[in-house]
Amino acid sequence: MTELASRGDSRSQRPSNEAFREFISSGWDETVPDAERREAADYTPARRDALVRRLPGARLVLSAGVLKVRSNDTDYPFRPDSAFAYYTGLGTDEEPDSVLVIEPSAEDPATAEARYFFRPRAGFDSSEFYADSRYGEMWVGRRPTLTEASQRLGIEVRHIDELRDHLAKDVGAQLSLTVMPGVDAGVEAMVSEIRSQNGLPGGDEAAAESAALKEAASEQRLVKDEYEIGQMRAAVDATLRGFEDVIRHLPEVVGHPRGERVIEGVFAATARADGNGVGYDTIAAAGDHACTLHWTRNDGSVRSDELVLIDAGVEIDSLYTADVTRTLPVSGRFSPVQRKVYDAVLEAADAAFAVARPGLRFRELHAAAMEVLARTLEEWGLLPGTAAESLSPEGQWHRRWMPHGTSHHLGLDVHDCAQARREMYLDAELVPGMVFTIEPGLYFKQNDLLVPGELRGIGVRIEDDVLVTADGVENLSAAAPRRADDVERWIAGLTQ
Numbered sequence: 184m185t186e187l188a189s190r191g192d193s194r195s196q197r198p199s200n201e202a203f204r205e206f207i208s209s210g211w212d213e214t215v216p217d218a219e220r221r222e223a224a225d226y227t228p229a230r231r232d233a234l235v236r237r238l239p240g241a242r243l244v245l246s247a248g249v250l251k252v253r254s255n256d257t258d259y260p261f262r263p264d265s266a267f268a269y270y271t272g273l274g275t276d277e278e279p280d281s282v283l284v285i286e287p288s289a290e291d292p293a294t295a296e297a298r299y300f301f302r303p304r305a306g307f308d309s310s311e312f313y314a315d316s317r318y319g320e321m322w323v324g325r326r327p328t329l330t331e332a333s334q335r336l337g338i339e340v341r342h343i344d345e346l347r348d349h350l351a352k353d354v355g356a357q358l359s360l361t362v363m364p365g366v367d368a369g370v371e372a373m374v375s376e377i378r379s380q381n382g383l384p385g386g387d388e389a390a391a392e393s394a395a396l397k398e399a400a401s402e403q404r405l406v407k408d409e410y411e412i413g414q415m416r417a418a419v420d421a422t423l424r425g426f427e428d429v430i431r432h433l434p435e436v437v438g439h440p441r442g443e444r445v446i447e448g449v450f451a452a453t454a455r456a457d458g459n460g461v462g463y464d465t466i467a468a469a470g471d472h473a474c475t476l477h478w479t480r481n482d483g484s485v486r487s488d489e490l491v492l493i494d495a496g497v498e499i500d501s502l503y504t505a506d507v508t509r510t511l512p513v514s515g516r517f518s519p520v521q522r523k524v525y526d527a528v529l530e531a532a533d534a535a536f537a538v539a540r541p542g543l544r545f546r547e548l549h550a551a552a553m554e555v556l557a558r559t560l561e562e563w564g565l566l567p568g569t570a571a572e573s574l575s576p577e578g579q580w581h582r583r584w585m586p587h588g589t590s591h592h593l594g595l596d597v598h599d600c601a602q603a604r605r606e607m608y609l610d611a612e613l614v615p616g617m618v619f620t621i622e623p624g625l626y627f628k629q630n631d632l633l634v635p636g637e638l639r640g641i642g643v644r645i646e647d648d649v650l651v652t653a654d655g656v657e658n659l660s661a662a663a664p665r666r667a668d669d670v671e672r673w674i675a676g677l678t679q
């Protein structure tokens with residue numbers, strides 16, 4: 184034992200005598216109730232079949248990920264990798280260090296066989312349950328048995344100690360072994376060792392196989408199945424409850440020197456109570472802070488004559504997240520200039536809504552919104568040329584005040600499907616089942632000398648989450664008012 188480790192032990196006063204070990208290991212009810220099959224288990228087989236059809240001839244290794252140290256002996260809350268969640272149906276904080284293995288079935292290579300490897304709950308005859316503060320159930324709660332996990336997921340489940348033998352079995356000329364990169368370095372090292380022992384190439388060729396797995400797992404999620412659409416609705420509903428809670432607390436927000444943090448905290452309370460947490464760090468940005476696109480420091484005050492931009496999403500237990508922004512007049516009423524900016528952004532959003540339907544190319548959503556903003560900025564005399572010139576590739580002046588994209592896919596990740604190829608993302612046509620944001624904005628920074636003083640310090644974004652339907656889109660977040668008058672009525676209804 185190193186000197187440092189023994190110094191760590193100097194905090195422990197746990198008895199270690201044999202009589203104590205026997206005493207703490209006895210007298211526990213060991214009945215294990217039947218576990219309930221997850222709803223997602225009806226959808227994961229088709230997802231895995233599609234994956235093996237796209238990447239034939241390979242055993243595919245998807246890790247959940249590992250606990251990450253926050254500081255000293257405390258870890259960050261565990262959140263499994265999104266691809267792992269997608270193909271297992273697991274969510275919340277399940278199960279660090281576990282691994283899903285997918286491969287073509289021996290009988291029919293167009294269908295998948297899946298095995299889940301994890302560290303099941305230790306028996307009461309082991310000291311783990313009371314002595315292991317990272318995994319033991321007296322410390323972190325009950326973990327499933329192999330049988331329970333199998334009942335929940337509907338697939339074969341094995342102990343993690345059997346992983347290496349399974350990964351190595353039959354690997355070679357007829358069957359490759361491909362690991363999801365960047366999730367669990369230990370599993371990646373194991374795969375690379377097994378590949379080299381079985382004559383499979385390492386280096387760039389192995390990396391290319393891994394990249395293809397990552398790309399496939401990203402592109403497959405571009406079109407959501409029915410279960411996912413239900414989860415997205417639930418995530419958006421929880422998010423809108425969070426927004427309403429924030430509005431109810433606006434008087435307290437204004438009275439606090441760090442009102443932005445009060446907003447962050449109120450939203451987090453809903454996210455934690457109704458879901459797994461926030462899907463990304465909440466942006467609570469009053470006044471000029473709204474012009475910082477990802478303002479998550481949230482340490483400012485919120486004045487009643489300002490707008491406050493709130494960009495927040497609840498990630499529910501299945502790990503699907505919403506991503507909604509509303510920009511609210513803190514007093515409950517927009518000033519004329521605040522309303523002018525707000526209405527311009529709303530018009531840009533409405534223009535994207537108006538063209539969104541199956542067959543439209545994804546990048547055209549942005550183009551529709553930019554046409555409105557370029558025209559508006561020309562009318563306001565802010566462009567050094569015409570709107571048409573600004574919209575040309577050589578111009579783009581309007582982007583000074585709207586530097587981000589108008590839309591991104593949404594799902595298990597807030598920026599979902601990010602490894603998809605351009606032709607599958609920006610250049611792809613919309614198809615029913617896609618879920619993405621429409622989120623134009625205008626941001627006039629306090630120190631922007633190219634805009635009139637009255638505009639400085641005003642930032643507005645309006646962000647909705649939409650589902651492509653057979654003939655258009657459904658605004659999943661429509662229950663949160665968008666029009667300026669409706670926003671004012673919304674605030675009045677919740678604060679009076």
Ligand code: GLY
Pocket residue numbers: 463494495506591597622646
């Ligand atoms: N919340 C980050 C985004 O809107 O993309």
Ligand code: MN
Pocket residue numbers: 506591620622646
């Ligand atoms: Mn977004």
Ligand code: MN
Pocket residue numbers: 494495506507508646
């Ligand atoms: Mn957002």
